[in-house]
Amino acid sequence: MTEEFDAVLTGTDTPVNGTVVETAAGVYTFKAIDESIELTIAHNEDGNWERIAGSEPYLSGWVDELAEQIQINNKLV
Numbered sequence: 566m567t568e569e570f571d572a573v574l575t576g577t578d579t580p581v582n583g584t585v586v587e588t589a590a591g592v593y594t595f596k597a598i599d600e601s602i603e604l605t606i607a608h609n610e611d612g613n614w615e616r617i618a619g620s621e622p623y624l625s626g627w628v629d630e631l632a633e634q635i636q637i638n639n640k641l642v
Contacts, residue, residue, distance in 0.1 A: 568586075569584050569585065569586045570584065570585055570634075570638045571583075571584055571585075572584065572585045572595055572631065572634045573634075574595065574597075574602065574604075574624075574627050574630050574631065575624070575626065575627075575630060576602075577624070581597050581599075581601065581602055582597065582598050582599075583595050583596050583597040583598050583602065584596055584598070585631070585634065585635065585638070588605070591607050591608055592605060592606075592607045592617070593605065593606055593607070593631065593635050594618075595627075595631050601620075602619070602620055602623070602627075603618075603619050603620045604616060604618075604619040604620070604623060604627055604628075604631060605617050605618040605619055606628055606631055606632060606635075614628050614629070614631075614632040615628065616628050
């Protein structure tokens with residue numbers, strides 16, 4: 566599993582700062598510092614990132630934002 570790392574998602578009013586941790590092989594969970602958002606994503610059968618759990622409401626663009634930050638972080642590790 567990877568280490569926890571900082572991430573930022575684009576909120577409707579302001580950016581949402583939080584941390585990401587790999588909770589299982591290939592499953593990543595973002596938790597906002599202010600506890601306003603939780604988002605868990607993983608690859609589906611087609612290899613695309615998808616939301617598998619999290620708080621409501623959420624913005625669909627967060628999946629792509631989070632996936633990009635995960636890929637960047639994994640290249641740095």
